[in-house]
Amino acid sequence: MTGAAALAIDAGQAAPAKAVLRVEGLKAYYRTRHFGVNREVRAVDGVTFEVRANEIYGLAGESSAGKSTLIKTIAAAMRPPLEVVGGSVGFSFLTGGTSIHQATSAQLLAIRWRNLSYIMQGSMSVLNPVRRVRRSFEDFAARHMGGRGAAFEAGVVGHLARVRLDASVLDAYPHELSGGMRQRVAIALATICRPDFVIADEPTTALDVVVQKDVLGMIRDIQREMGSSLLLVTHDLGVHAYMTDRLAIMYGGMLVEEARTADLFLAPQHPYTRHLIASLPRIGDDAPRVGLAGSPPNLAAPPPGCRFHPRCPLAGDRCRRETPAMTVHAPDHRVACFAVGGGGGTA
């Protein structure tokens, strides 16, 4: 059943009803022009995936892999010089348009926060340092909840209780709260309208592991309770193992592998994923970890063919010429690599 859904993406057919987000062939480049020199950084270059209802979808990759660019583009929160060059981003709750990038600003206003919410990177600083927490709720959320008033106040207090915060934080300034509390306020702020889809960009990076586990547990509880979908982006594979249902690995602006999280950790296919998983420390295993030589590609001048080939131990001639496409390797498991039998016929 789930394999059929993955096949449907490849065949470019209509979305199955339960996909909340469908990203197809998305390309987003940073384009700058300085003194006549055009520079184009292909941060997201042909990404296709879908996120289903009531699932936590993980997106992993090292720094500069294009993760943040991808989610900014998905949320339609691009700022110049970032441009969408091709592809589409469809949400099930977005009526009348195929892609969020064709939506009018009125449409965007209607779905944002209400249906689509975003826990931003460095989310501890989403609170204005010179305004009380209550004002942040009023500024950001009240317009989507029918204005402020007793009902709004009660809703906010009730929702704060979900993240185990007392109503008294509403009268505090952000600097009076601890990092974990601020993080929980940010999560409460992003989920108060019970959105269908939440994007979380490195939501717990600044926290220590104990608080991190706590906060992640809370995010998961809220997600399960509301039945919304969550796109979780972080470079921390431990967080993915703990949180996500399915996981995609990004490298050089493209997806290289996508599978159910357990499958990806147990049977990684793509050479990059294999090295990534093999590099994780394991309790009781003190063998030295071998790193990969080289560094991630410069996305302003990516290597031809597969973007991983300069560092890949399995690279062949074809990898230098053609870009492998994501193909189905097993049910719910897609991989973009010629060496492991994927990659498609032509690029």
Added chain:
Amino acid sequence: MLTTLRDLLRYNAGFRIGAILVGLVATMAGLSFVSPYSPIDTFVVAPDMPPSPAHPFGTTSRGQDVFWHLTFAIRNTLAFGIIVALLSRVLSLMIGLVAGYKGGWVDRVLMSINDTFIVIPLFPILVLFYFVMRDRMSWTALALIMALLGWAYDARLIRSLAMSLKTREFTHTAVFSGMSTREIVVREHLPYVMPIVFSTTMNNMNWSIGLEVTLSVLGFTDINSPTIGGMIYWANQHTAMVAGVWWWIAFPVILIIMLFIGLFLLAVSMNEHIDPRSRLQRMGAGGGA
């Protein structure tokens, strides 16, 4: 706000002295409302009398009591400074916040206007205005002109703050949540720049009062409404220093110096208080974070 004032009064000697000086000057201005003489009447008392119990600051060659005349003069001068500071604050806040937040061509247009105002030599322009307008150059007209010329430096300062605020996460979140530019600028950014605006207000008052005094001393303003500069102008007209009527010049000068030093101390101590580094130290010491 009140606790801030209390802390400043308790722990900052500069603020304390500044508050006392400005307080004295303000009291002096307040006394004008109970003055026994009208400010425009001349020869109501015996002229050229040195300071005495009946006339604590002496009398002028025009037959005015220096003390009571000074209360009117300082009231007008102070009001002038406040009006110019408030008007130019409104301008610099609007232009600075919008230019910094919007960026792009809006920023470029506003900042080229801004830079033009920065490089314009103010004093010759003001003298020119006086020669063009002559009798129509009233006190309000001068305040308006000064406000229109005096916003540029602070608009640049506020713009740089707004540019940094624009890249903060809470601004991104505000945009994402659907707040309009006006709402973001007024509700999210304005409270952040207000402390700095308070501090620059003092400096701006000093600047505008200084220029007004300069212009009045030289007679380039409406000389019939009493101001500190106007008093010195009339004293010079009557060669007060040569005639030995030193009190006619000395008291206005002492009063305006008190005002300058007081405002300057207030601005400096407030600046110290709102400086982010010392602020963080205090927060850490307060045990809040």
